[in-house]
Amino acid sequence: MAASRARRLWLDVHLYVGLVLGGLFALLGLTGSVLVFYLGVDEALNPALQVSRPVIEAPSPDAVLSRVQAVYPEHDGPWRIEMPLDANDALRVRYYNPPETAGRGFAPLMLSLDPDSLQVTSGRLWGDYAVTWLYDLHYTLLLGSAGKTAVGIAGLVLLVSLFSGLYLWWPSRARLGAALKPVLRRGVVRKTYDLHVLSGVYGFVVLAVLALTGSVLALPDEARSVVDRFSPLRPSFRAPAGLLEEGATPIPLAEAVRIAQARFPGAELRWIETPGRAGKPISVRFHQAAEPGRRFPRSQVWVHPASGDILAVRDPLENSGGDTFMDWMHPLHNGEVFGLAGRLLACLGGLLPTLAFATGWLRWRHKVRARKASTRSLARAPSIT
Structure with a gap:
């Protein structure tokens, strides 16, 4: 019963x-x-995003930053540069919290650049084009x-x-x-x-x-x-601001990458975030072979934008079980x-x-x-x- x-x-x-x-x-x-x-779908819907020819060597992050700052001089906050996944992949750059989408929550400016010529092939706001609308x-x-x-x-x-x-x-x-x-x-x-x-x-x-x-x-x-x-989960590093004096020039991004790479030798460079006007640390993110997600890895180094000192390091290979569980969620969800x-x-x-x-x-x-x-x-x- x-x-x-x-x-x-x-x-x-x-x-x-x-x-x-x-x-x-x-x-x-x-x-x-x-x-x-969705990246492939976006390229299929927008052929202009496709690269002109395969690029063997990734472009200099400083050259990328100079190009986007020249095209968007009024955007003086941090830029986040995503390195191409392969020789046929576009270079992607994000600007979080652009004035065009103030009050819209998550709606960054999304740029695509040809990694060979560094020509900006697309500048769109998140949510205003098909795949990001579908994502939301x-x-x-x-x-x-x-x-x-x-x-x-x-x-x-x-x-x-x-x-x-x-x-x-x-x-x-x-x-x-x-x-x-x-x-x-x-x-x-x-x-x-x-x-x-x-x-x-x-x-x-x-x-x-x-x-x-x-x-x-x-x-x-x-x-x-x-x-x-x-x-127990590791506390997130809270990046301080004001590390650059007004008018001071930060160290080159390539130098920050070199400093950070010494902490993860042999790892693949994936993301670089610039200090912006707030003078935050230069964030450099790598992918280690043992990590589950290549596009959004968790190996990260925060570099002082003036002195080049390493402020903090996150190494997912030293994670607790809880941190590892959380790190696997996104790459498991999308396969x-x-x-x-x-x-x-x-x-x-x-x-x-x-x-x-x-x-x-x-x-x-x-x-x-x-x-x-x-x-x-x-x-x-x-x-x-």
Whole structure:
């Protein structure tokens, strides 16, 4: 009796979560599938972003800074330079908090430069072009911090739906092998059920990882608070301002990179952030081979913009378990940690909520119609007196 009540409870949970939030899960999954390859999608939509010819040697960061400052002289804050990922990749530069988007939250100025000529091929504001609008839809539902919170909660609810579905499906040990066979039975009703079940069972691990990592990324403060209880997290370095006297010239970026590189010899240079008018440290970020994410690695050195002294270092290879867990969230979410195969898996995983929602809704409609037909049949049956 207790088992029957528990099954009824989880059946209701699975049904109503799917009916109420299934469309949202599908939206998040579809947008996520596109965003797995969003740099390539952006280049396909905007051919001007493609480089003129492969570049073997990355350009000097000082030359890059001089070029963007010449094009945008009124932007005297910090610039963040992202080095190309390969010889055919564009050079990307960001300017956070531009005056054009004041009050819009996260909406930096995004530049693309040809790494050979250093010509600015694109200057766009975050959220004003397709892939960044799609990113905001996926991450915040275009509702700012409230939407971001909703997305994080939705990921946790999706986990509940996944586990409830697995519980409802789980067969006896004798039937497990047969239940796992990827066979679609004949008939619309049975085929719909099989598609719903098999997509959930075979995609369970991928969907659970996407849901968990998505929730952590959408609710970072809450996640850090929970993780810190089990494995203390390293405090973030708070970069001081005012390190440059007014009118003073900071050390060249190339010199800052050389100083920082000595801390991570052999690591790949990925990002450089300039001091700006506030006189903050020069931040240099590298990718070490053991790190899960190459585009947004966590190996970081903060260099004094005047003296060249190292102010702080973050080495993810010396992380606590909690820090390592947090560092893996983004590269797991987009599949980057497993290379192209991982990205393809994440992309396909993003399609599964739509399939599950569609087949689950059809399955529910089949049951409703069958119930109504049964009621009408009983109503027409002659009474026995």
